[in-house]
Amino acid sequence: MSALDTLAAQISRALETRPFSGTLKFDCGEAGVIVLAEGRAATEDRETDCTIRISEDNLVKLLTGKLNPVTGLAMGKLRLSGNPGVAMGLAKLLS
Secondary structure (H helix, E strand, C coil): CCHHHHHHHHHHHHHHHCCCCCCEEEECHHHCEEEEECCEEECCCCCCCEEEEECHHHHHHHHCCCCCHHHHHHCCCEEEEECHHHHHCHHHHHC
8 A cells, every 4th residue: 555545545534524525636746646526535536626736745744734735835845726715625624
């Protein structure tokens, strides 16, 4: 099981108690993707409402609260494309 598979499983568990609206993709380049859609997280790529391009290392930091999303955007550690409103929904999931 890859690191992204492990992260996807953890996110899926969080989605069981914290609903997320829309579809979102964490694009970690060559490492792969994690897609949040239909109440689960998976590593199969697909089109989404919003994409966050981020390194695998910084994704771990983001999900563990060690990287603030606004700071990450300002510092270029993550890039956002698509519907920013969907990305705002991450706050509930990450809390």
